[in-house]
Amino acid sequence: MPRNEPTEVTEERDGGRTARRRKAVRYAVPVAVAGVTAATIGLVPAFAGSGSPDLPKISAQDLIAKIAKSDVQQLSGTVQVTTDLGLPALPGGAGAGAFGGGQGGDGAGAAASPQSKLTELASGTHTLRVAADGPDKQRVSIVGKSADYTLVHNGKDVWAYDSGSNSAVHHTAPKDARRGTHRGAPEGVPQGLQNATPQELAKEVLKAAGDTTSLTVGDTARVAGRDAYQLVIKPKQSASTVGSIRVAVDAANGVPLKFTLTPKSGGPAAVDVGYTRVDFARPAADTFAFTPPKGAKVVDGDRAAHGKGEGRKGLDGFGGLPGFKDHQGPKGAGGLEVLGKGWTSIAALKAPGGPGGKDQLAKGDAGKFLDSLGSKVSGGFGSGHVFSTRLVNALITDDGRVYVGAVDQQALIAAADAAKK
Incomplete structure (x- = not known):
């Protein structure tokens, strides 16, 4: 079969094809990129595989439609996240608190708070284990050298557990809330942590794709042992600091497998997130079961939030950032x-x-x-x-x-x- 060649999508198409394109690009980059970068700050690995498979030729328009139509509800796998934004070390040993990312209260409760983990993804390489079974069951674990951090969403329950401090935070997911990795984050879980997969990052970027964006199809690739097309996204506006974004898309089911954002200044990717292993079979039911270990410090996140008069939305602390319009901004901010x-x-x-x-x-x-x-x-x-x-x-x-x-x-x-x- 012929190797896929770059094909650019332009607006010079008949009305029907343009309408279909607009429908396919219902996700749509710019402000979303700033939001994802600021909060997710950091995600992907080198391709887990080698070689460029021979795949049927596909246009950028049809590849976007393939992503939009993908409705994979079950999967499990390992995601490698690498971030290089060029942030220097904080003087004086300042940590997350300097950015307002810390949580008040005792050390154990703060260690298990989801937002405390966002700053850890701001630089370096991290390994995540993920699993999903529909909109009501997800699990994300950040694998550390000496301890793991786990988020579990199972129906009405949302748990965050830090094994290093043996502490946990529990939230109740409202019945009317958008739930799950594929439907938006459950309340009490920062969107940045829920976005730590190639699927969610690609979705955020495609939400903003419009007439300021060039969309082409690059060479094929192998990611996590899967054949994939590569959607290449570039800004047409010269003042942007983004050079390009590459999204590797599973050729069989349309699931984004890898997301790589390279700055216009060159060098290594600023945000690089991708699967090193992925399985689209339904995970075992006990994957989403969680009971705090004996002796764990357990914090009622609902009560703590309302006690401060903040409500669950205030837990993120990222309300003033682009891409986080559903959350409150910092107190006193315009x-x-x-x-x-x-x-x-x-x-x-x-x-x-x-x-x-x-x-x-x-x-x-x-x-x-x-x-x-x-x-x-x-x-x-x-x-x-x-x-x-x-x-x-x-x-x-x-x-x-x-x-x-x-x-x-x-x-x-x-x-x-x-x-x-």
Whole structure:
């Protein structure tokens, strides 16, 4: 059979095919990329397999439709996550708390809180074991060198367990909540952890694919022993810091097996997530059973959240980030506004405390971290500091405005200038 050659999807198609394409791309990249990067921060391995299999030729449009039509409900496997955003070590040993990712309360409860694990995925390589059986049963385990961390969703129960501290947090999934890895995260589980699979990352990216995006089909590949096509996604907007995204798609069932995001600056992937092993048979029922071990510290997550007047949505602590519109923003933060379109969308908000927000951010270890990274810039907006990673950049102005996006420095300055007019 002929090897697949790159085929670009354009808008110059008859009305019927364009309509079908729009329907297929009902998922649709830009703001979603910023959200996924900021919260999932980090995921995938090298291809688990070698060689380029011979597969029937397929267009980008039909490959997107294949992903959209895929309805795999049962699977189990191992996912390798590698992240390289170019984030330096926090000065003074500051940890998750510097980003507001920590949880109040005693150490045991904080160790088992799902959001405490998000910062661990911000760099390096991690191994996850995943399993799913429909919208009501999922299990994700982060495998550590000396301890494991596990999230289990089984019907109305959502458990998070940290074996290192022998502590657990329990939540009740509301009957009317969107549930499951394929339907959205159960309440009490940060979306970032639920998104730690190639399927969910690909879905978030395809939600934003539009006329600012080039979609082509690259060479075929072998991933986790499966034949796969590769969908290549590139921004058409030059100010984007994203070079390309490659999604390896199972040729048989349309399930994304690998997600690789490479910055425009080159070098290794910034976000790389993929299966090294996958099985589409139904997992054993006891995979989703969980009982806290004897002597474990158990926290009632529902009661703890309501006791703080936050509700379960406040547990994420990522409400102010693009892609997390379903969650509350940090207390004192101004309303989030999205500027621009496509890959160069920029999230704009007021720092806590308005014009004094920059001074608040400058306090403590978080302030030392920002000062060590920031470069002084000025423009029509006034002056401020730009803080950069390999993918996401942020401008904090001296009058307390924050601009964040997967865009270059000049795009942030231009957005701040425009907001002043």
